[in-house]
Amino acid sequence: MNGYEPMAEGAERGEKAPAPLWPGLAALAAATGYLIALLAAENQAFIISLLAAGIAAVLAAAWLRLLDRASRSFMDHEDALAGCAVVAALAVAAYFHEDHFVLLLVITVLLYTVATLGLNIQFGYAGVLNFAGASFFGIGAYTSAVLNAHTAIPHLIVLAFGGVLAALIGSLLLLPVLRTRGHYAAVVTIAFALLFKTFLEVNDVLGGPQGMQVPGMKILGWTFNDNIEIGKISLSFYMNYYVVSLLLLIGAFVVVRRLERSWIGLNLDALRLDETAASCFGLDVVRWKITAFLIGNFLIGIAGALFGMVGSFVAPNNYTFADSLILVSILLLGGIGNPWGLIVATFIVVIVPEKLQTIQEYRFLLYALLVIAVLLFRPEGLLPRPVRRYFPGWRP
Amino acid sequence: MDLGLFAQYVMNGLMLGMMYALVAVGFTLFFGVLDVIKFSHGDVVTVGAFTALAAFAGLHQLGFNSPWLDLVVMLVAGMLAMAALGMLIARYLVMPLRSAPALNTLLITLMLGTVLRESVRLFYPQGGNPKPFPALLPRNSIDLGSFNLRLDNVLMLAAGGLVVVGLQFLLNRTKLGLAIRAVAQDEETARTMGINFTAIVLVTFAIGSGLAAFAGVMNGLYYNEINFGIGLYLGVIGFSAAIIGGLGSIYGAILGGFLFAGLQTIGTVLLPFASAYKDVFAFAVVIAIMAWRPTGLIQEKISERV
Numbered sequence: 001m002n003g004y005e006p007m008a009e010g011a012e013r014g015e016k017a018p019a020p021l022w023p024g025l026a027a028l029a030a031a032t033g034y035l036i037a038l039l040a041a042e043n044q045a046f047i048i049s050l051l052a053a054g055i056a057a058v059l060a061a062a063w064l065r066l067l068d069r070a071s072r073s074f075m076d077h078e079d080a081l082a083g084c085a086v087v088a089a090l091a092v093a094a095y096f097h098e099d100h101f102v103l104l105l106v107i108t109v110l111l112y113t114v115a116t117l118g119l120n121i122q123f124g125y126a127g128v129l130n131f132a133g134a135s136f137f138g139i140g141a142y143t144s145a146v147l148n149a150h151t152a153i154p155h156l157i158v159l160a161f162g163g164v165l166a167a168l169i170g171s172l173l174l175l176p177v178l179r180t181r182g183h184y185a186a187v188v189t190i191a192f193a194l195l196f197k198t199f200l201e202v203n204d205v206l207g208g209p210q211g212m213q214v215p216g217m218k219i220l221g222w223t224f225n226d227n228i229e230i231g232k233i234s235l236s237f238y239m240n241y242y243v244v245s246l247l248l249l250i251g252a253f254v255v256v257r258r259l260e261r262s263w264i265g266l267n268l269d270a271l272r273l274d275e276t277a278a279s280c281f282g283l284d285v286v287r288w289k290i291t292a293f294l295i296g297n298f299l300i301g302i303a304g305a306l307f308g309m310v311g312s313f314v315a316p317n318n319y320t321f322a323d324s325l326i327l328v329s330i331l332l333l334g335g336i337g338n339p340w341g342l343i344v345a346t347f348i349v350v351i352v353p354e355k356l357q358t359i360q361e362y363r364f365l366l367y368a369l370l371v372i373a374v375l376l377f378r379p380e381g382l383l384p385r386p387v388r389r390y391f392p393g394w395r396p
Numbered sequence: 397m398d399l400g401l402f403a404q405y406v407m408n409g410l411m412l413g414m415m416y417a418l419v420a421v422g423f424t425l426f427f428g429v430l431d432v433i434k435f436s437h438g439d440v441v442t443v444g445a446f447t448a449l450a451a452f453a454g455l456h457q458l459g460f461n462s463p464w465l466d467l468v469v470m471l472v473a474g475m476l477a478m479a480a481l482g483m484l485i486a487r488y489l490v491m492p493l494r495s496a497p498a499l500n501t502l503l504i505t506l507m508l509g510t511v512l513r514e515s516v517r518l519f520y521p522q523g524g525n526p527k528p529f530p531a532l533l534p535r536n537s538i539d540l541g542s543f544n545l546r547l548d549n550v551l552m553l554a555a556g557g558l559v560v561v562g563l564q565f566l567l568n569r570t571k572l573g574l575a576i577r578a579v580a581q582d583e584e585t586a587r588t589m590g591i592n593f594t595a596i597v598l599v600t601f602a603i604g605s606g607l608a609a610f611a612g613v614m615n616g617l618y619y620n621e622i623n624f625g626i627g628l629y630l631g632v633i634g635f636s637a638a639i640i641g642g643l644g645s646i647y648g649a650i651l652g653g654f655l656f657a658g659l660q661t662i663g664t665v666l667l668p669f670a671s672a673y674k675d676v677f678a679f680a681v682v683i684a685i686m687a688w689r690p691t692g693l694i695q696e697k698i699s700e701r702v
Contacts, residue, residue, distance in 0.1 A: 123499075127499075129499070129502075131506070173683065175687045176683055176684075176686040176687035176690070179686070179687060179690045180686055180690045183433040183435075183498065183502055184639070184686060184690055186435075186502055186506075187433075187632060187635055187636065187639075187682070187686065188682075188683055188686045188687075190435075190632055191632050191636070191679040191682040191683050191686075192679070192683060194628065194629065194632060194675070194679050195675070195676050195679035195680060195683070198673075198675040198676050198679070199673070199676045202672045202673055202676065321628065322510065325506065325507070325510055328503065329507075332503065361518065362514075362518060364510055364514045365510070365511060365514035365515065365518060367507075367510075368507040368508070368510035368511045368514065369507075369511060371503060371504075371507045372489070372504055372507050372508065372511070375493065375496075375500050375503060375504045375507075376489075376492065376493075376504075379496060379500055
């Protein structure tokens, strides 16, 4: 993986002063405004022209080197801009506070991002392949379906159970995944994805092909499935889930980012790039692969558990191999190893087909073609992973 | 268990094994010349079967009604179309990524598989539903006690056997086969000996994909039904069969195909709940085998996989 190419080239390399904050802020504000406009649009012709305008604007910004400045600003002021991104997410929620559908859509984006952050640890850092992402997501969702319906376990703990169960079931695959490499590990996870979906379809306990209802979330007596009335303002009940999903995403993002910067991330990078060399330097390859695989599945499982409660329904058809491939497409489109890229890519992959009804049916086909094009022409993804910064303020 | 029932199971196992073997041989051929795994291979099987089905529909439109003519045209159309498709895939998707990380090749062929699968589902008339496949072979059968030996099954097995023998002849007795084996063994040396590497790779992909189309038609004739999703299943099982036999060896792939079918049949017979869980069992076996013997039962001398 060529995640180590410098992002910015040319004149400003070697510059010592930190990049200004405003290009990042401007980019974030523009993206938020654009997102609100896109989500609010109803007319198909308008949506198409809006999408075309968005692509044109990004290309123009790239041509004018504005994107470089924005990304440098993100590198130097990451924490401040991450805070602004949370504010932006809250602004989107405030704008659509009554709109069930839009809120559900954005929640889907948030939770898919958590899941792909998990995959990112596996693919992007440790280089462990996992083509059963949607299956582990499904394990989380089914966990919350079963536990919410049959037990009185507090629902926040159910979320954790979803993650733990996904990691536990994933650990059944550890032996074959660790003993094999590359294509062979891939076939193990593909076989698991097919097995999981068939298993859900043929067994009766978990609802068979029809799936199951998932009771809504409840925390300390606060029922999530009721609309909220504050004075004259009424908020959609999805707002509850929105807040929880956003908190989950923030938590996952911080964990993944810290993990990447820490010595653990350094170890994972080393063993992805060259396993033999890594073990010569005394890194325990097996241990780190297991760690990455389990943490990744844990994140995917938590996201799935919450998604099950949000959607209030689970069925085998939502967790097929094709859905796993969509998760991998997001990863590849965003740029493997770059959590910021994942957020952008998830927005594109989840929202575009929902808004553009004509392509809804063709989405698997289009994503597959898109990934083929990315692989052939821009294998590093839309936002390639920047070079690791070993010291604060250091730049390549 | 009485003998007739046993013979019935053996027959089913042999049919399954022949199909798996034909798919597995493709994986082995591609791995031999390019050292890549082409995950879209299973979906080439599906597209081949659907091409043959389209050829059948076309013949009926034209007013031909002879089953043998139908069968020949279907096979030729399916195999030629898939050979061409295989060459296109090799030329424009697999070969350009030769120097890229292995993950990229893996992803591009996986995504291509999705493209093929979804194209069949979306663009073939009612491709999303299981399609009836015409029963073109004579359906006479001989009753041997409780065992019902069907002529069409025997014919299919014989045809599959002939194809395997033909492939074996091609690889071991012709100049083309010599070139393929040379490229598989050592690309550099083969090039210096004046072998056109690109041409050989393309021909190999054509042969493998043609075999896939044959397997697809056979699958359709055997089950009298095809479904756009079977390719994924056949692909994973075929790949596992190729691994069991030790990737890179033709005999190993054939052996692996039959072995896998045998395991699956035994599993279905012995486990009381297995008929519903047939596919779950099959994929569990795939995972277990990968855990137990990742290099296959017949090991390669040099293995870089584990």
